[in-house]
Amino acid sequence: MNRIAFIINGNFIYWNSLLLALGALVAICFFLGLYPLRGKNPTSGFIAVVMSTALSLILARFIHWYCRTGAYESLGSAMTNLTGGSFALVGVFAGCLLTAVILRLIRVHRNLPQMLDCMSIAGAAGIALGRLASFFTSADRGQVIESIQSLPWVYPITNSVSGAMEYRLATFLIQAMIAGILFLALSIFYIIGHDRKLKDGDTTLIFLLCYCGTQILLDSTRYDSIYFRSNGFVSVVQVLSAIALGFVIVWFSVRMVRSKGFKFWYVGLWGAIALRIGGAGYMEYYVQRHSNLSGIAYTIMGICLVSTIFLTLVIRAIAVHGEKAAEKAIADAEANSTVEFVTE
Numbered sequence: 001m002n003r004i005a006f007i008i009n010g011n012f013i014y015w016n017s018l019l020l021a022l023g024a025l026v027a028i029c030f031f032l033g034l035y036p037l038r039g040k041n042p043t044s045g046f047i048a049v050v051m052s053t054a055l056s057l058i059l060a061r062f063i064h065w066y067c068r069t070g071a072y073e074s075l076g077s078a079m080t081n082l083t084g085g086s087f088a089l090v091g092v093f094a095g096c097l098l099t100a101v102i103l104r105l106i107r108v109h110r111n112l113p114q115m116l117d118c119m120s121i122a123g124a125a126g127i128a129l130g131r132l133a134s135f136f137t138s139a140d141r142g143q144v145i146e147s148i149q150s151l152p153w154v155y156p157i158t159n160s161v162s163g164a165m166e167y168r169l170a171t172f173l174i175q176a177m178i179a180g181i182l183f184l185a186l187s188i189f190y191i192i193g194h195d196r197k198l199k200d201g202d203t204t205l206i207f208l209l210c211y212c213g214t215q216i217l218l219d220s221t222r223y224d225s226i227y228f229r230s231n232g233f234v235s236v237v238q239v240l241s242a243i244a245l246g247f248v249i250v251w252f253s254v255r256m257v258r259s260k261g262f263k264f265w266y267v268g269l270w271g272a273i274a275l276r277i278g279g280a281g282y283m284e285y286y287v288q289r290h291s292n293l294s295g296i297a298y299t300i301m302g303i304c305l306v307s308t309i310f311l312t313l314v315i316r317a318i319a320v321h322g323e324k325a326a327e328k329a330i331a332d333a334e335a336n337s338t339v340e341f342v343t344e
Contacts, residue, residue: 003136019133024053027126034118037194044109045118052099052119057082059098060091067226067236086139088226089127090240096123113201120207121186128180134172142169142221143294152177171221178214182207199323202316209248212241213309217301220284221294238284245308249273252316259322273311280304 003015028049035045058079064086065071065078071085072078078085096119104112134140138157144166145154155170190203219225219237226236253270283301287294 015136016133019136020130023126023128023130023133026129027122028053029122030125031118031122034121034190035115037191041109044103047108048099048103048115048119051103052096054095055098056092056095057087058091059095060087060089061085063088063091063094063236064226066229069229088236090237092123111200113204117190117200117203120204121183121190124179124183124186124207124211128176128183131172131176131179139224140172140175140222142171142223143291144168168223169221171218175215175218178218179211182210199320205248205251206313206316208244209309209312212244212248213305215241216245216280216284217298217305220287220301221298245277249308249312249315252312252319255319256315256322259319259326269311269315273308276304276308276311280308 004012007013031049032042032045035048036042061079061082062075065075067088068086097116100112100115100119103109103115109115131140135155138160141155141157145168148154149156149167152170152173154167155173156165156167158164159166186203186207189206190198192198193203216238219235219241225238228234228236228239253266256266280301283297283304287297287301290297
């Protein structure tokens, strides 16, 4: 269903390819614009762009080949002939992370969290635009919805077998809107935080928390999710998103305990998060067996995940408050010591 944009010397250029390329270009531009804000050398930013682009293409293609082996003649043809097939977005995440780690190890840059912060904001912008490429394909959609026939919830598609028009959940558009909102919110958060001594890495962690938390639900609605080859029904995106979500929760919780000390009521906070994650997991199990009740199941699942994100942000707020209080106490102690020394 790919729609042709141009035909140049017998070569077909598709609209979805153009939008994906434009999304990548937007991400690159925002990264190169944000990276020098913290006084970083632009040269290391350009190196990161070249390296991450190459690694992202390789890993995104490899992961898609792994999950959809039947769509390619062989691994060799999948990696060398890029005119067909597709790419997995998780490979782009992996390529960017690997780039930042490698460049830190060889000391092209010295602050891994700062580079990841810029990549996260730029990535959100690229995803918001790149997801719109599915307007011109049949990919990234959910089940048929008969009660609604308008954007942004559904988008028509022609059934390749029956030829009938179907109104399916526009998962791609919802993903694009969430990524766009995240981009705006994180950009403001990062720029304002630049003057308020924002802790490096927090922008990345909040991006992972919000983006991965929403993808656990949205990827469940897709009819073309990528699955692990070992079982064929466990979504790669959902598993990796759940791991990232758990990592962020643990990271902020450790910071909270270190900065404020352990308090018994923290157990209630963690218990509330655990119950919501368990509820989201059960709803995923439930919706796979009762697709006719998917509306109710996904609503409950969404409430569980959104409240998990909110509670995790509360944990971060407590941690940041404790860290700032500790920094103030140290600064006051140093100031008092200086005054006493001068007096003596």
